[in-house]
Amino acid sequence: MKQRPRIYYSASQRALIWERWQKGETLHRIAGLFDRHHSSIQRIVAESGGIRPAARRRSGRALALSEREEISRAVVTGRSIRSIAASLGRAPSTISREIQRNGGPGGYRASLADQAAWDRARRPKVCKLVENRALAHLIASKLCLEWSPEQIAGWLKRTYPDDATYQVSHETIYRSLFVQARGALKKELMAHLRRTRGMRRSRHHTQKTSIHGRITDTVSISERPAAAEDRAVPGHWEGDLLFGSKNSQIATLVERQSRYVMLAKVGSKDTRRQSSMR
Numbered sequence: 001m002k003q004r005p006r007i008y009y010s011a012s013q014r015a016l017i018w019e020r021w022q023k024g025e026t027l028h029r030i031a032g033l034f035d036r037h038h039s040s041i042q043r044i045v046a047e048s049g050g051i052r053p054a055a056r057r058r059s060g061r062a063l064a065l066s067e068r069e070e071i072s073r074a075v076v077t078g079r080s081i082r083s084i085a086a087s088l089g090r091a092p093s094t095i096s097r098e099i100q101r102n103g104g105p106g107g108y109r110a111s112l113a114d115q116a117a118w119d120r121a122r123r124p125k126v127c128k129l130v131e132n133r134a135l136a137h138l139i140a141s142k143l144c145l146e147w148s149p150e151q152i153a154g155w156l157k158r159t160y161p162d163d164a165t166y167q168v169s170h171e172t173i174y175r176s177l178f179v180q181a182r183g184a185l186k187k188e189l190m191a192h193l194r195r196t197r198g199m200r201r202s203r204h205h206t207q208k209t210s211i212h213g214r215i216t217d218t219v220s221i222s223e224r225p226a227a228a229e230d231r232a233v234p235g236h237w238e239g240d241l242l243f244g245s246k247n248s249q250i251a252t253l254v255e256r257q258s259r260y261v262m263l264a265k266v267g268s269k270d271t272r273r274q275s276s277m278r
Contacts, residue, residue: 049178
C-alpha cells in the first residue's frame, strides 16, 4: 500500500479539528475532512488529553509591534532612552531592557524583537496541584474511594471554606488527570473515574454513527416475522445484553408468548463468545 506523505496541520486546520472534536464528531469523520487516517487526528487530540488548549494571547502590558517599530526608528535617529519612553508612555527601564535583550542599539529590529518576545512567553503555568502536593495527595485518596471530581470539589469547599489553597474546581482535577504533562495526578487514578476513557470527550459525543455502534450482520427488528410480533406462537425468543460496572455483563433471553425470562452471567461482551454459548 502506498504510504501517504506526512502532513503538518496549520493553525487554522488545528482550530477546525478542535471545533469538530468539541461538537462530538468522531476521529474518523474529522480525519475525512483532510483525507487522512484517524490516527493522525488522535495524535493531536491526545497530546492534551482531549482538552482543547487555551489560545495564546499577548498580555496587555507587553510592548506591541507598533511600539517596537517606534523604538526601532528612534534608535536609528539617535534619540535617548528617556525621550523614547516619554513618547510611548513607558518607563525608561522598560525601553532599556527591550533594546539590550534584542541586539542593542546597533542591531535592534522591531519584527525580530516582537517574535522573540512571543517565543520567550511560551512557558506553562504551574498547576495548583503541583504547587500544593498535600492537596494533590488528598484528592488522590478521594479518587481511590471512587469519589467523582465534582464530589471532591464540593467536599473541599465545605471542609475548607476559609482556605482558598485547599479549594479547587472539578475541571482542574479532570485536566490534571487527562493532561499528564502537568505532572499533578498519576494516570492510574483515571481508572477510578465513572468513565475510564483515555481522553476527554465532548458531552455531545455519540458512537451511534455510521462508523460506530453497529452490530456486524445485524437484522433489523422491522424484519421480525408476524408470528413473533403478535406473540401467537410460542418458541420465539428475544435476547439482550445488560452492562454493569467493572466490566460485568448479563445476557437476557425472553420467550415472547409466555414472557419467561432467562438470565446468564457472561465474562465478555464479545459477540463471538455470546454465539458460542448458544
